[in-house]
Amino acid sequence: MLITVLCILVGIPLGFLFRNNKLVVDNVTRLTMWSIYTLLFMLGVTTGSNETIVTQLSTIGVQAACISFFCVLGSASAVFLLDKFILKGQFDER
Secondary structure, three states, rough: HHHHHHHHHHHHHHHHHOHHHOOHHHHHHHHHHHHHHHHHHHHHHHHHHHHHHHHHHHHHHHHHHHHHHHHHHHHHHHHHHHHHOOOOOOOOOO
């Protein structure tokens, strides 16, 4: 944890110093994206090698789909109620 915090604290001033150097910013952006791709690949390998997760993948998938559906439904309902009762159609473009 300490190493993570130190990396962030060192990276902030370096980012501030090199923020106008397009070459450095482009290379750091490219390196960041490849690091994320590598982490996602390793996560997939770890998940695929875990027998418990693989055997329960259909159950996990159904649960994830239900959670996603109800989150979207709840958000849409909240926006509808906010517009109808609190904003009273103030942003209605009709």
